[in-house]
Every structure is written in structure tokens, then in C-alpha cells.
Amino acid sequence: MEVWKPLTVNEVKELFNKIPINWWIAGGWALDIYLGRKTREHDDIDIVILREDYLILQRYLYNNWEMYIATKGQLIKWEKDDNLDSQYDNIWIKKKGSSTWDFQVMLLDTEDNVWLYKRKNTVRKTIKDIGYKSSMGVPYLRPEIQLLYKGGSSLLRDKDSIDLENVIPKLKMDDLKWLRDSLAEQFPNGHRWITYLNRMIISKKTSKTL
Template sequence: MSDNEEMLWKPLSITEIKNVFSAIPIQWWIAGGWAIDIYLQKITRAHDDIDSVILRTDHLILHQYLNSEWELFIAYKGQLVPWNKNEQLNPHFDDIWVKKKGESTWAFQVMLLDTEGMDWIYKRKNTIRKSIKDIGLKSLSGIPFLKPEIQLLYKGGSSVIREKDVYDLKNILPNLNANKRLWLKESLNIQNPNGHKWIEMIDSYF
């Protein structure tokens, strides 16, 4: 996608995201940097966009409920392609950008989580998995969000680790218990058997 497309964001607030999803009969969670800040109960940095996640098995329901007011696009390999009504997405599509009909700015992003039975599966290494019931938390105001150790795995497991990802890691590590830090470390090691640059930082908190 072009730099212009990346810059045209006017993200919804967390409350507005909750209002959108409250009308849809599916599970959902806030993800990305906002999930980190919800866990910490404070805003630690600026956020240019807002991410959410749903189960891949619910993606057609999402489209059904959003289609009347929103335009949905599949983001894949630098391109944004309109997501047509009733179009079942191929497994390699997992990133949806959403904007209000008639508007030019992106409002929110939806990532699709792969599952098997009652388990969430980490797509980059499918031996890493958890019960779907164990991937999220709720804020004091009832906002569901992705657990920080899982969000950090997505950030650290990416082919490109950004400065803001490292910033999020440094903010979260002092606030994670030993079991969660160990799970993150072991998961990064499974995905990166030759080593990962975050391991030393994680180890410093044990």
C-alpha cells in the first residue's frame, strides 16, 4: 500500500470500537499498542491507528454486520483490495482495514486469529497455542483486550520489529509475572530457534 494510504488514519476511540462490536454476535478483543496500554491502565505513547482481533471463523459474520455502514478491504502484500459481501477469505488473508462509507480515512483494523477446535493457534508457528478462553482479559470498564504476552509475541515474532514494539516490551516486562514472561520467552525461542534479540531483555527480569 502507498505511503498516502498508510497515513490516512482517523482511528476510532476504544469506546467507539466497543460500540461497533457490541452489535455483532462474535468474540473480539482490542489488540496492538492499545492492548498494552489498557493492561497498564495508562497511555504510554501516541497511537496512529487502532487494532482489533476476532476469530477467523467469525469473519463472515463481521462482514454481514458492518457491510451496511462500512467499507472493508483486505490488506495483503502492500495492496488493499475490496472485501466483497459473502466472500470467504483464504487462510493467508488475515488483515482487514475498515473505513466509514463515503469517507477517505481508515477507522480501524481487524486481524483474524486462526483456531483449531477450542484453541487459538499462532499462525507463524502453529505448535504455539492456547485455549481461546485464555487469550484475553477485560478492562475495568468491560473492554476485552488481547493478553500482553500474546500481543508481544505477535510484535516480537514479526519480520520487522519497530521501535514502538521495543518500547511496548520495555513497558510491559516489569508488569508481567514470571509465568507470562517465561511463556513469551519460550514462544519466541520456538519460533526463532537460532535466537531472538528480546530474550536477553526478558531474562533480565527473572
């Protein structure tokens, strides 16, 4: 069993602000930053970067950190200056000599200045529109994009549905519609979250007319 002792959000900020790349907190922490409160415990901490920047990341971390590619239930040592195939997008990182993992980095696919959703690359946003920044200056993935990653996974976990219920009351109408439409594009035969999102959209429309 892999053991995690994740960095805090502030520790991630301190580390990544020294690296000349775009980065964003992702996962459940991104949603909690958006909500302004911690809604549940987090087993790990995720950061996303642009795929084009992965070697810059490695060069800045190489002296003090061990990096492994997580793929198909395996962890493969990421050697210095090794290029990563497009199939690899998940890197686990720990301090050299440590037995516990500190954070993981996911790689975002892009085309020119546009982010592509890997599971359905017709779903996209410009890179400048994929994140927000907290009042403390921490960049994080927009909640509708993070919920798409959760809802679009092959394994829909209980905590993902809880995250959805916590977040969507705060989402703007356009973001709710974007999430619904993106899920519908990935799942043309339906997805259980779409019904829930439609109800929320109707509720918001009704409340505006009252």
C-alpha cells in the same frame, strides 16, 4: 499514503458489542489498556476476531462500512459474502464514502477451542485464555500474546521495543516465561528479546528471595 482517523476504544466497544462474536482490542492499545495508561500515540486501532467469525462481522458492518483486505502492500475490496483464503488475515475498514480509515481487524487462526500462533502454530493457548477484560468491560489481547506478535514480526520497530520495556515489569513470572519460550520456539537461533526477558526473569526471582 494511507490516512487514518481511528475510532476510540469506547467507540470500538460500542460498535463491536452489537456483533455476536468474540473480539479483543489488540496492538499498542491492548498494552496500554493492560497498563492502565496511555504510553504513546497510536496511529491506528486493531481488533482481533476468530477467523470463523469473519462473515458474521461483514454482515453486521456491510451497510455502513467499506472493507478491504490488506495483503502484500495492496488493498483489495472485500465483496459481500466473499470467503477469505487462509492467507488473508488483515482487514481495513472505513465508513462508506470516507477518505480515512477507522480501524483494522485481524483474524486469529484456531483449532477446536485453541488459538494458534500463525507464525509458529505449535505455540498456542485455549481461546478462553487469550484475553482479559478491562474495568470498563473492554476485552483486549493478553500482553504476552501481543508482545509475541510484535517480537515475532519480520520487522522489529523501535516502538515495539519500547512497548516491551513498558510492559514486562508488570508481567507475571509465568507470562514472562511463556513469552520467552514462545519466541525461542519461533527463533531457535536466538532473538534479542530473549536475553532481555531472561534478565527480567532472574531479577524477579532474586527480588522474591530478598
